[in-house]
Amino acid sequence: MTKASRVIQLHPQDNVAIALADIAVGEIDQPSGLRALQSVKQGHKIAVQRIAAGSNVLRYGQIIGQAKADIAAGDHVHVQNLGMGDHTQDYGYASQAIPLAPAAELRTFNGYHRADGRVGTRNYLGILTSVNCSGSVAKFIAEAAEKSGLLDDFPNIDGIVPITHGTGCGMASDNEGYATLMRTLSGYAQHPNFGGILLIGLGCEVMQVSALVGGRPIRADGALRYMTIQQEGGTRKTIEKGLAELRGIAELANAATRQPAPVSQLMLGMQCGGSDGYSGITANPALGKASDLLVQQGGTTILSETSEIYGAEHLLTRRAVSEEVGRKLIDRIHWWEDYTARNEGEMDNNPSPGNKRGGLTTILEKSLGAVAKSGAAPLAEVYLFGEQIATKGFVFMDSPGFDPCSVTGQIASGANLIAFTTGRGSVSGYMPTPCIKLATNSDMYARMSEDMDINCGDIITDGISLDEKGRDIFEMFIRIASGEQTKSEDLGFGGVEFVPWQIGAVM
Incomplete structure (x- = not known):
């Protein structure tokens, strides 16, 4: 050009x-x-x-x-x-897994050190619900805490986050959907961006509070309390008890202060939403450069949205560290082919009307651009939705392409940062994890600059190199992890974006 x-x-x-x-x-x-x-x-x-x-x-x-x-x-x-047409892929398992050289200079950020060894980038209190039926009461407790000024005495706490959702009952208790929700709720309960958790159930639901907490040390710091509305005696008594429990949790959480931590403690979830024809040229490959920089520091980056790597999975299997890891990814692809077929869908229906208005035509085209977020690092492991991630480096977590659901899984898996590229202008936020928005084109960035953290459109308009933009993104990772607010945090996003993946019959 x-x-x-x-x-x-x-x-x-x-x-x-x-x-x-x-x-x-x-x-x-x-x-x-x-x-x-x-x-x-x-x-x-x-x-x-x-x-x-x-x-x-x-x-x-x-x-x-x-x-x-x-x-x-x-x-x-x-x-x-x-x-779309027919397509076949040569998976070439582990044929291009070239390790990245370690960083010459190891960097740090200021985060919250937790008892389990992980480090948070935020210090929230969470009110986690086991079922939709306890969602309103969780919000009532959060509202009562705000009105009473409960956090005035606890300056080290960022806020109170009610985590409500639309499931937890009307489901089988021993199938894939139940196991997925269990992983998701457990992952949020122990997330390092929460300084403490209050868990609330109704009492008669399928996803029992006792199953979530029974016999397992969910939080090593002990900052977890739980109750059910039925056992407490109804709404008012649960709110009163909840406020008392929150104060006790807040006293524990407030003891945490930001301290230096190695960048290797960062776990980044990478997403794209509202993609356009520029996504695979600007923001996604720039994020891939930043992902590689984080991996070189010993950190972890997560690619997800399995339905949006379809047709590009061969680029990842070739970078897998082993044939076993590569086959795990293809097993998930085959699961998705079956999943969409039995639900009367198809893999090529993914590009949305907005994607198509932005220039994307087939899922193959969209996926090839989406995979650019992964950079060049080897694929170290493949995880299920919400499964706890223990592997350093670049990994994959299975999820739908529906952004709030996919990010929910990444946070449940441990992501303490989210980077989200968008060409059409997606707006969202994901408490307790800060979300950095990357615009793919300068026109949209100019229109929606109050929502976008970084403009990647200048790669085209001003000739900024992918390497330079990748470094800019990486430096923002460190600043945001250390406490700088993202645009979505300033706007107050995060109240409705907890979306567990519902798999199976609703009964």
Whole structure:
């Protein structure tokens, strides 16, 4: 790409290029001589050569689908002439697992050291619910605590977070859905960004409080209390008891202060939502650079959204540290193929209307851009949704592509930071874990700068290198982990984004 180019061809083998601005019919890109036969919006694809019907369409040097009709050089390539088609992958297990060199300088951040050895980036009190039926009471307790000024005496606590949801009952007690919810709630109960937890159930639900706490040291610091509404004698008495318990938990949590910790204690969940044609060019690969920097420090980064790596999974299996790890990922892909089929869905229905307006056509194209968030580090392990992550390095956690649900799993697995790339302008936050928003294009960043933490669109508009932007993102990781607020925190997000993955029949 030259400075005057209106298009960018991402790989020499590609037969499409990406429009860097809206292109009118008949407009000629001077450096390449390519003449647009149709109007092409910014972020969308334009054919750079003739593509016969049934032939592969290539972006990033990879197949993103097949031509549904003959495509001429200069044609707009999108849903009208590009389809999924059949695709097979050479998994090449562990054939490209090249370790990253350790960082020359080890960095630190200021965090909250917990009794189990982990380090938090925030110090909240959580009111965790076992079932939807205790959600309102949890909110009542949080509201009563705020009105009473309970935290005025505890300056080291960031706030009180009621964690409510829409499940916990009307489900089988011994299946995959139950096990997934159990992992999720347990993960939040012991998360290092909580200085203490109050767990509230109704009493008669399937997900019993006794099952969550029975015989297991959920928190090594002892900062967990639990009760059920039925046992306490109803709403008012539960609120009164809850306030008393919160004060006791707050006294423990307030003793924690920020202290230096190695960056190896950071666990980053990586997400993309509201993706566009720029996602795989700017924010996602820049986040991949930052992910590698964190891995080089001995930290952990998590890629998820299994339905949004579909068609690009071969790029990850080749980087797996072993064939066993690579096959774990493919096992989850096969699970998803079955899961979508029995629920009358299909893997290629993932690109949303907003994704398509932004220039993405097939799940293959979307996935190839999404995988760029993972950088170049070897794939060290594959985990189930909400499973506790104990492996350092780059890992994968199985999840849906639905962003709030996927982030919920990453936090349950231990993520104490979230980085979220967006091209259309996703707005959300995920207490207790701060979420850094990365804009893929400068136009959206200018419109929504109050919601976006970093503009990655200047990779295109100003020629900023991916390496430089990756370093900027990494430095923000350290600042946010040390207490600097993200835009979503300033706006107060986090009240409705706890979304456990509901698997199985609701009965």
